[in-house]
Amino acid sequence: MINIAVVGTGYIGPVHIECLSRISGVKVVAVVDANLELARKTAARYNIEKTLEDYRDVLKDPDIHVIHNCTPNKYHYGITKEAMEKGKHVLSEKPLAMNQEEARELVEIAKKNKIVTGIDFCxxxxxxxxxxxxxxxxxxxxxxxxxxxxxxxxxxxxxxxxxxxxxxxxxxxxxxxxxxxxxxxxxxxxxxxxxxxxxxxxxxxxxxxxxxxxxxxxxxxxxxxxxxxxxxxxxxxxxxxxxxxxxxxxxxxxxxxxxxxxxxxxxxxxxxxxxxxxxxxxxxxxxxxxxxxxxxxxxxxxxxxxxxxxxxxxxxxxxxxxxxxxxxxxxxxxxxxxxxxxxxxxxxxxxxxxxxxxxxxxxxxxxxxxxxxxxxx
Ligand SMILES: NC(=O)c1ccc[n+]([C@@H]2O[C@H](COP(=O)([O-])OP(=O)(O)OC[C@H]3O[C@@H](n4cnc5c(N)ncnc54)[C@H](O)[C@@H]3O)[C@@H](O)[C@H]2O)c1
Structure with a gap:
């Protein structure tokens, strides 16, 4: 089983959770939102075990393998970078970052750490x-x-x-x-x-x-x-x-x-x-x-x-x-x-x-x- 944490549970986070529920071999085990109330609601709606406020807590967890980054653009670079440096695979929302310099760095970090990346150009x-x-x-x-x-x-x-x-x-x-x-x-x-x-x-x-x-x-x-x-x-x-x-x-x-x-x-x-x-x-x-x-x-x-x-x-x-x-x-x-x-x-x-x-x-x-x-x- 591939364990997933979805970070950001505003509009698009729950869309990710819905779609992931239809894929075999993967499971959303944690949701994270800076607004804990939103994270709690989402976790209750989808029966998700862990509800967290700080994404760093899922990055520390060795049982989480993939991060879906569903936060606003400003947070894409920082969360994605840290996640990849901790060896987590990342599927990010678009746009990848705030500018091309950040985006290029994310590409390089992914290559260096052999991360499988994806971006939601659906x-x-x-x-x-x-x-x-x-x-x-x-x-x-x-x-x-x-x-x-x-x-x-x-x-x-x-x-x-x-x-x-x-x-x-x-x-x-x-x-x-x-x-x-x-x-x-x-x-x-x-x-x-x-x-x-x-x-x-x-x-x-x-x-x-x-x-x-x-x-x-x-x-x-x-x-x-x-x-x-x-x-x-x-x-x-x-x-x-x-x-x-x-x-x-x-x-x-x-x-x-x-x-x-x-x-x-x-x-x-x-x-x-x-x-x-x-x-x-x-x-x-x-x-x-x-x-x-x-x-x-x-x-x-x-x-x-x-x-x-x-x-x-x-x-x-x-x-x-x-x-x-x-x-x-x-x-x-x-x-x-x-x-x-x-x-x-x-x-x-x-x-x-x-x-x-x-x-x-x-x-x-x-x-x-x-x-x-x-x-x-
Ligand atoms: N692929 C698509 O079709 C599609 C559609 C909509 C949005 N998006 C993208 O998804 C991203 C999110 O957009 P949205 O519409 O869901 O926004 P939103 O405002 O509805 O939700 C964002 C959520 O992220 C949370 N958040 C903010 N900072 C955080 C942090 N540091 N850690 C954890 N949670 C944090 C907010 O509390 C909020 O609940 C954007 O980058 C947007 O471009 C993509």
């Missing part, structure tokens, strides 16, 4: 996104000519909405480019197999002054009446990026958390010399395939019609949709297979190297927005 684990990646590698798209898309949400659209993500001290030099942009650029790099080479970014704060609650709020919490103080925007809640991929192909991406009605609406399109692919989280089971000389197609996730390597990510009979929990669960399954020395990922699973690449993109976009010019990644 959107690439939707079955038809995996299928798109395999088909592009088989040459079915032809040359990648262009990529575009967006990621819109609405949970920070009111001035009474707040998250630690909006604070420089907690999030780093970027809010949304790091938060949602890292997911989106992972989708494009994963699907195309190309890297983002150059960027020019433009940031804005669509909600310039917010009402910051005087108590802790977890992500997506519907904050009812509570004492607040005025908070002047420190980081962007809108980001637009033009970019060039490593083969020279151009692309564009826009994101904001202040788009009323958009919930968690991400989509991306890749245009090639032979055909086009598009995927949209609102219709996450569908891969749109566009042609010039014949009718377009929609592949609905289907273990029989998908490549043998990606069929395992769509385990239900055709017509039975999988969703967000399954995407995260399959990412974890690939991680624990790798930990057991049997990497069975269809294309590639996301590791700290992937997290480092994403941090380089975020840092380049931040620098570009400041300088008002193109910056190479």
């Amino acid at each position: 959107y690439r684990y939707y079955p038809v996104v995996q299928e798109m990646a395999v088909r592009i590698r088989r040459g079915e798209l032809g040359d990648v000519r262009m990529a575009s898309g967006s990621y819109f949400q609405d949970w920070l659209s009111k001035e009474t909405d707040f998250s630690w993500r909006l604070q420089r001290s907690e999030s780093g030099e970027s809010n949304i480019t790091a938060d949602l942009g890292s997911h989106w650029f992972d989708l494009v790099q994963f699907a195309t197999g190309l890297k983002v080479a150059e960027v020019i970014g433009d940031f804005a704060s669509l909600v310039p002054v917010r009402k910051k609650p005087k108590r802790q709020v977890v992500a997506f919490e519907d904050v009812k009446e509570t004492a607040t103080e005025n908070f002047k925007a420190e980081l962007e809640d809108y980001s637009a990026v033009l970019f060039r991929l490593s083969n020279g192909a151009p692309g564009s991406f826009t994101t904001s958390q202040a788009c009323a009605g958009r919930k968690s609406d991400t989509e991306f399109q890749v245009y090639g010399s032979t055909c086009s692919y598009a995927w949209n989280h609102k219709h996450s089971t569908e891969l749109w395939i566009g042609y010039r000389d014949k009718p377009n197609e929609v592949l609905i996730e289907n273990p029989v019609l998908q490549d043998a390597s990606t069929a395992k990510y769509a385990p239900l009979p055709a017509g039975h949709p999988t969703g967000y929990y399954e995407a995260v669960m399959h990412l974890f399954q690939d991680y624990y297979d790798a930990l057991n020395g049997n990497d069975r990922s269809a294309v590639a699973r996301p590791t700290f190297e992937t997290g480092y690449e994403e941090m380089k993109i975020v840092d380049a976009v931040v620098a570009s927005n400041k300088k008002r010019q193109w910056v190479s990644v």
Whole structure:
């Protein structure tokens, strides 16, 4: 049995626990949260033995083998570093760290200590996104000519909405480019197999002054009446990026958390010399395939019609949709297979190297927005 401690039990920590409960050979034996009350609630809900306030206590425990780091960005580097130095394997939430220097150091420490790393870029684990990646590698798209898309949400659209993500001290030099942009650029790099080479970014704060609650709020919490103080925007809640991929192909991406009605609406399109692919989280089971000389197609996730390597990510009979929990669960399954020395990922699973690449993109976009010019990644 592989014993796991989940550190951070706000929004995403419990998602990790749900998904881990479906993987054989692993068990969450401890939850840690700086807010002990939250940790206690989570432990009670999932029947977890140990509830702790200080992550150092799980690092001391020789019976804990893996740490899932589900804390805000600010704590990723410190907790992950200490955990790896104590010989714990780590699956981190994204973004990997506050900046590329921290991320690079984490990659080096992992290598030195032979740590198996993972990072939760879960959107690439939707079955038809995996299928798109395999088909592009088989040459079915032809040359990648262009990529575009967006990621819109609405949970920070009111001035009474707040998250630690909006604070420089907690999030780093970027809010949304790091938060949602890292997911989106992972989708494009994963699907195309190309890297983002150059960027020019433009940031804005669509909600310039917010009402910051005087108590802790977890992500997506519907904050009812509570004492607040005025908070002047420190980081962007809108980001637009033009970019060039490593083969020279151009692309564009826009994101904001202040788009009323958009919930968690991400989509991306890749245009090639032979055909086009598009995927949209609102219709996450569908891969749109566009042609010039014949009718377009929609592949609905289907273990029989998908490549043998990606069929395992769509385990239900055709017509039975999988969703967000399954995407995260399959990412974890690939991680624990790798930990057991049997990497069975269809294309590639996301590791700290992937997290480092994403941090380089975020840092380049931040620098570009400041300088008002193109910056190479
Ligand atoms: N992969 C995804 O789809 C996805 C989705 C949401 C969030 N995330 C990432 O997950 C991380 C957490 O985000 P969230 O939305 O769950 O935030 P959250 O605020 O809802 O929860 C964070 C929790 O961490 C706890 N915490 C803070 N410092 C701690 C410390 N030093 N030790 C232990 N616990 C500590 C807080 O008390 C809180 O309960 C972020 O990095 C975010 O980017 C990823």
